Amino acid sequence: MSTGSSLTPPPAVSARRGRLALGDRVFAASARGAGLLILLALAGVFVFLLIQGIPGLSVDPKEYGQGFETFWQYVGPLLFGTIFISLLALIVAVPFALAVALFISHYAPRRLATPVAYVIDLLAAVPSVVFGLWGGRALSQALKPVINWLGDYLNWIPLFKGPASPNGQTALTAALVLGVMILPIITAISREVFAQTPRLNEEAAIGLGATRWEVIRLAVLPYAKSGVIAGIMLGLGRALGETMAVTMVYSSSPKYMLNIIGDTSPQTIAANIANNYAEASADKQHVLIAAGLVLFAFTFVVNFIARWAIGRGERKLAR
Amino acid sequence: MAKSIDVQDLDIFYGDFKAVEGVSMTIKAKSVTAFIGPSGCGKSTFLRSLNRMHEVIPGARVEGKVMVDGMSLYDPIVDPVEVRRRIGMVFQRPNPFPTMSIYENVLAGNRLNNKRMPKSEADDVVEKSLRGANLWNEVKDRLGKPGMGLSGGQQQRLCIARAIAVEPEVLLMDEPCSALDPISTAAVEDLIHDLKSSYTIVIVTHNMQQAARVSDDTGFFNLKAAGKPGHLVEFNPTKQMFTNPDSPDTEAYISGRFG
Numbered sequence: 249m250s251t252g253s254s255l256t257p258p259p260a261v262s263a264r265r266g267r268l269a270l271g272d273r274v275f276a277a278s279a280r281g282a283g284l285l286i287l288l289a290l291a292g293v294f295v296f297l298l299i300q301g302i303p304g305l306s307v308d309p310k311e312y313g314q315g316f317e318t319f320w321q322y323v324g325p326l327l328f329g330t331i332f333i334s335l336l337a338l339i340v341a342v343p344f345a346l347a348v349a350l351f352i353s354h355y356a357p358r359r360l361a362t363p364v365a366y367v368i369d370l371l372a373a374v375p376s377v378v379f380g381l382w383g384g385r386a387l388s389q390a391l392k393p394v395i396n397w398l399g400d401y402l403n404w405i406p407l408f409k410g411p412a413s414p415n416g417q418t419a420l421t422a423a424l425v426l427g428v429m430i431l432p433i434i435t436a437i438s439r440e441v442f443a444q445t446p447r448l449n450e451e452a453a454i455g456l457g458a459t460r461w462e463v464i465r466l467a468v469l470p471y472a473k474s475g476v477i478a479g480i481m482l483g484l485g486r487a488l489g490e491t492m493a494v495t496m497v498y499s500s501s502p503k504y505m506l507n508i509i510g511d512t513s514p515q516t517i518a519a520n521i522a523n524n525y526a527e528a529s530a531d532k533q534h535v536l537i538a539a540g541l542v543l544f545a546f547t548f549v550v551n552f553i554a555r556w557a558i559g560r561g562e563r564k565l566a567r
Numbered sequence: 568m569a570k571s572i573d574v575q576d577l578d579i580f581y582g583d584f585k586a587v588e589g590v591s592m593t594i595k596a597k598s599v600t601a602f603i604g605p606s607g608c609g610k611s612t613f614l615r616s617l618n619r620m621h622e623v624i625p626g627a628r629v630e631g632k633v634m635v636d637g638m639s640l641y642d643p644i645v646d647p648v649e650v651r652r653r654i655g656m657v658f659q660r661p662n663p664f665p666t667m668s669i670y671e672n673v674l675a676g677n678r679l680n681n682k683r684m685p686k687s688e689a690d691d692v693v694e695k696s697l698r699g700a701n702l703w704n705e706v707k708d709r710l711g712k713p714g715m716g717l718s719g720g721q722q723q724r725l726c727i728a729r730a731i732a733v734e735p736e737v738l739l740m741d742e743p744c745s746a747l748d749p750i751s752t753a754a755v756e757d758l759i760h761d762l763k764s765s766y767t768i769v770i771v772t773h774n775m776q777q778a779a780r781v782s783d784d785t786g787f788f789n790l791k792a793a794g795k796p797g798h799l800v801e802f803n804p805t806k807q808m809f810t811n812p813d814s815p816d817t818e819a820y821i822s823g824r825f826g
């Protein structure tokens with residue numbers, strides 16, 4: 249046996265290497281291409297918003313309507329409305345989503361968990377117009393007694409100050425619809441991270457005599473925290489930009505107010521654009537696009553903060 | 568309070584698959600009992616049936632009797648969570664809780680059930696358990712640091728400290744040294760020797776020298792054939808097992824002729 253021959257691999261091996269390397273290169277190139285394309289598309293949207301929106305910052309004040317003098321006076325209540333309604337939707341969706349996700353990953357027997365997960369995923373496939381119709385017609389009818397009751401008995405809470413809207417088409421209704429709409433994404437991401445808890449950590453807790461809830465508290469939740477935050481942020485992102493569900497469910501106006509069961513409630517940026525874009529003058533269109541730019545920037549900041557929070561969690565784990 | 572364990576005719580299943588068959592043995596209080604045998608013969612499965620960890624796997628169940636100091640472990644009125652609080656377990660790979668400090672890791676078991684304890688008492692438990700696990704001197708200046716920052720051997724001793732912090736009646740260990748280097752292994756073996764005075768210890772090991780070094784009694788498990796359930800071939804004092812075993816199979820395994 250010659251020892252020198254080990255330096256050159258047999259021809260069959262090197263040919264295979266060559267093919268593999270080509271496959272590798274093609275894959276790397278297409279992955280990089282896809283990544284760049286997305287960045288490019290995002291940059292394109294941003295540039296469009298910037299070019300079309302900047303003129304909207306300084307148009308004739310009458311375009312802002314409602315007696316607003318400047319763009320910031322005009323967009324302030326809209327941004328407030330957007331955040332307000334989205335947070336309400338999160339308050340509705342997050343506890344429910346986490347409970348369902350835990351049920352699917354840790355409580356339900358397999359033959360129940362799979363169909364429940366499937367039904368929740370299906371919710372994500374319902375078009376938002378359908379949610380809007382359902383909210384404006386069906387849910388608002390069903391909520392009337394609840395809204396009346398809130399207006400009668402809990403009107404000392406600013407949120408329920410009233411007077412209660414007679415038709416049930418309120419911001420509360422919209423928040424519930426939005427909550428249902430963002431439920432699937434938060435549930436899906438949470439249950440994935442819950443299910444990925446290392447067996448090792450769960451067994452550590454079980455071995456100490458932890459009940460099922462204590463296992464979740466000791467092993468599952470700390471492990472899943474950053475993933476769950478990511479899921480919530482994606483849900484928030486969807487709620488911030490959602491148009492149909494809020495436009496179709498309640499009548500809104502750009503005002504700072506907390507009452508969510510009245511005839512009119514704070515307008516969101518998305519609803520403001522949808523309501524006005526069709527018959528807008530050229531100047532008004534610039535104003536609306538500038539409002540869109542504000543929404544874009546805000547969503548970006550939210551995601552940025554979420555990334556930072558997640559990264560901090562991971563760095564803490566890695567230490 | 569250390570307890571003895573009496574097992575009678577235990578069969579252990581994963582769904583329809585019978586993994587272990589017909590095990591009977593008596594594990595003495597305040598002694599170290601080792602299980603040896605080829606891999607896949609059911610040592611871990613049997614060990615986990617002793618604190619009802621086995622049944623957390625879907626479909627897993629046992630038939631037969633396990634008595635701990637006269638109380639039947641699998642009696643319907645017995646709460647498995649309570650059993651696991653009293654019969655602690657140390658696993659093959661160290662598993663401190665990753666988000667907790669060393670201090671909080673030691674107290675994790677004591678904090679279950681939302682039990683509150685005054686700070687001074689908690690400090691005492693932490694110090695006593697870490698001393699018990701031979702780890703105190705190495706970590707006493709960084710109790711607030713994450714448990715994951717320790718070396719593998721230190722993490723395993725931290726897990727032992729966490730297990731003994733609740734003062735269990737029995738301590739089960741499943742190959743606790745298999746992920747450790749020789750120096751950490753020696754530290755854990757010393758520790759097992761010290762713990763024997765207060766705890767009943769059952770240890771699974773794939774290392775026969777380790778069984779010979781640390782244990783008073785040894786059980787040898789084997790498979791009759793591939794796909795057949797594992798069973799207990801021989802259970803005897805360790806000295807006898809390694810010098811004059813009853814079964815020719817044990818003799819063959821110990822002298823390295825198979826497995």
Ligand SMILES: Nc1ncnc2c1ncn2[C@@H]1O[C@H](COP(=O)(O)OP(=O)(O)O)[C@@H](O)[C@H]1O
Pocket residue numbers: 581584586604605606607608609610611612613624797
């Ligand atoms: N979670 C499980 N589900 C099904 N079978 C299992 C599971 N864990 C172990 N077994 C089977 O039980 C038998 C005993 O395994 P184990 O107790 O891990 O053996 P040992 O610890 O002696 O190596 C093996 O045949 C193994 O495949």
Ligand SMILES: [Mg+2]
Pocket residue numbers: 610611612
């Ligand atoms: Mg094993």
